[in-house]
Amino acid sequence: MKGVLLVNLGSPESPTPKDVKPYLDEFLMDKYVIDVPYLLRALLVRGIILQTRPKKSAEAYSQIWTDEGSPLIVISKKMHQKVEKLVDVPVALAMRYGTMTIQKGLQELKDKGVTDVMLLALYPQYAMASTTTIWALADELQQKHFPEMKITKVPAFYNKPDFIQALANSIKKHLEGFAYDHLLFSYHGIPKRHIRKTDVTKSHCTIDNKCCVTASPAHEFCYRHQCYETTRQVVELLGIPEGKYSQTFQSRLAGDKWLTPYTDVEINKMPKKGIKKLAVVTPAFVSDCLETLEEIAMRANEEFIENGGEEFFAVPCLNDEDEWCQVVANWVNDWKN
Template sequence: MEAKTDTGIVLMNLGSPDSTAVPDVQRYLNEFLMDKRVIDYPYLLRWLLVTRIIVPRRAPNSAAAYRSIWWEEGSPLMVLTQQLQKAVQHDLQLPVEIAMRYGNPSPAVAYDKLLQQNPQLKEVILLPLYPHYAMSSYETAVEYAKELHKKKRYPFKLTIIPPYYNEPDYINAVAESMRPYLQQDYDHVLFSYHGVPVRHIRKGDITGGHCLQVEDCCHVPSKAHGFCYRHQVYNTSELVAARLGLPAEKWSVSFQSRLGREEWLQPYTAERLEQLPKEGKKKLLVVCPAFVSDCLETLEEIAVEGKHSFISNGGDSFTMIPCLNVHPLWVQAVVKWCEQSVTTS
């Protein structure tokens, strides 16, 4: 497309600690877990829980986990997001910046950079790098970006690309990134998604009476689906499986990264990794479509901890399929959506 000098792009990801030092990890965890859309308890209770219990206990272990997957260039998530930025900017011929929901750089830094490049900036296209809508991921990223845009009274319009969990280009990119791994001998494909509390699903139900209340609610048409993480991840899995021709008995869905003792979406990935070998599914492929960039949750929680659990419980082979990262079809999809947002806005 012909470059529009009055338009800029921001790719917004989750974020990462600045380093693997415990104070940096502690600072990052505090910001992340104090988010009212992540732990949606009253402020005082959240503050006591996060700053006095969770973070002091988790920070040293999390720092060690980050050290185990940290690259020479820095945080894998940060490096991969920067690589995506360069690839998109090359194909799109528009200024592209990155922002993080937690840690650095913030959306304000990205906005300022775009304005420095072009003081006549009229519009910024924001693409949250979250395929599915969840209060604790897509929603909090968007609301944070909008809040900073309004607070600092930026002169440009902010246009936000909606969740793309069922967009054909995203489905195609996920499927084709998986296809080479399906050439090997395998028993089962596990689609592992980041979990959320069941409470969040009910809270996000705009109808007030559908999610987890109607039988087979994810497959009964409802306006709630536009904001329902559970429906959207199952929809993604079904579309990808159909595109790849996976038989129903050869794949399943689970949820990882549970925090605390309350009920989260089930089945839990950790439990399924223990059970699958006992069910005769000893050669496993795992894919994590909720993450478009490899990060701690994929490289350490799945590829290291998950593999160890699966093999220890009788599994023979375990392969984690990389996230989309900078897969050519994913780059093409991002470029296409940004072009469409520019031309139709």
Template sequence: MGKKGVLLVNLGTPDSPEVSDVRTYLDEFLMDERVIDINAFKRTLLVKGIIVPFRSPKTSKLYKEIWDENGSPLLYFSKIQVAMVQEKLGGEYHVELAMRYQNPSIASALDKLKAAMVESIQVIPLFPQYASASTGSVIQKVMELVGKWQTIPPISFINSFHDNELMIDTFAQNAEKYQPESYDQILFSFHGLPERQLKKCDHSGQHCLKKNDCCATLTDVNKFCYSAQCHDTARLIAKRLNIPAEKYSVCFQSRLGKEPWVQPYTSEVLKELAEKGKKRLLVFCPAFVADCLETLYEVSVEYHEEFRALGGEEVQLVASLNDDPKFIEALVAMVKN
């Protein structure tokens, strides 16, 4: 029998922090119809005419702040994750890494699996919570590419793992060294999405954003809702650490444009907490399985500085899953089960 193929896919990173590479990355990322889900003509004008030209130099400077001797932290930790998963799974499996945008590309990774003549392919998008713009985009891209093969092997996808016990334990253990009980408030800051994308995922048409707490509890109606899964992840980590509901907040970062995104926004929560006299905040970013620009700079630098300017003292980031052996166990279990 042939080997079983495994494809781990993360979002992506520029090939370098230089403006030209950042421009190429942003162009591919933002031209994805699932990321900016508007009319193709309008998306092209917006991305190529406004966002990429003006945003690339600024984003390049931010990437240079987190780039180190290992290069992109996201790519560095992703490579380690793949190597560790391969070692744990052994010779019966062939594990490849891909990025949805830029390198290593999904196409190149799939070609390697095809060349290895794997008997099946399991795809794990490395996004704990399902969103059309992340997991959905990966699944669509894989199906488009494999759909052109003459022989299509059995192929399966992990839709989400927002409630994976080993993942929850890893985040909790990463936080324990900071003594969460000593902080004034715990923040669970997730990557943001436009509200319209949440509404599109509500197939009932009767639930999403119909009331303020529509995402507070995971149900059959909202089980594929990104925001509801985020709230559930936060609840499970808080439960694991015995953090009472009143001492933690769920919020969303990385907003783009003026239209409504998933709320509350992290920046507004920081302001509210500062006004209440909160001084020290411990922040989880459970939408990311590896530290990246959004964690290492947006939270650790920008939000820390923003909170101090508001009168607070500290914003402490809880490290992501990175190369933690327990998270590797979680990925291995997903593959085998």
């Protein structure tokens, strides 16, 4: 029997330092997120970051928390319910970090008689710190607890025509009536070394202005290329002229060389360049979360206005929009058949 497991990032149980700390510990101690030797990672995470970060993160989470709970969890559940109604196979929802574990999701499917699982990591672009860690944990759990299960991993869907169409339609709908000067595509940042580590050719990814637009097998697992390709295809569909859009990367950690240009740096420069009305879309996320709601819709908005901007609009993620849910359901049905 076939079934589907949808997997998103996860969330603390509450916006308090007490609950944020174990969540951050699990997340940052992941060897695919901070990819340094264990002892160094433990020193960095537990000896430095977790001494101050939980309080700051809890304050950020508290600004976006709803009566129903974490926006990411609430939205993912709504999306899951819609998809489930559109297909005739069991669909479970799990998170990579936190209490809604992948093991629980696989167990839920097993209890319903599922032996063949379609695993969909809810990240459009492939990255070591998002896709790989989900795939690796699913493989580990399958071997240890679910040997009778077959797991089929859905590749990154950054350039799938139906995803691009749904994303473009969503952006167009939300920006109707907003005469923006500039549309910024802000993607989650990753360390440059992650790009090189996932380069299957071991030589193509030079991270310059050429490698991402030069055909290569490396593109199958290159986050940077896939971000630029998502932007290119959406811009083409929407007919946005050159010069009226750009792409940046957000959410970096200090100490490493991360993908540039940086979202906050570029946004703060824009008012002086004559960009007074800015719209920002975050296509690395399918569900609104801390990085889209607090970092962009609140903090970036505030800084843009402080630096001379006049209007700022954060385009919501696809969330549980009907067209997006139908796209996922269609992928399920295609796989099932």
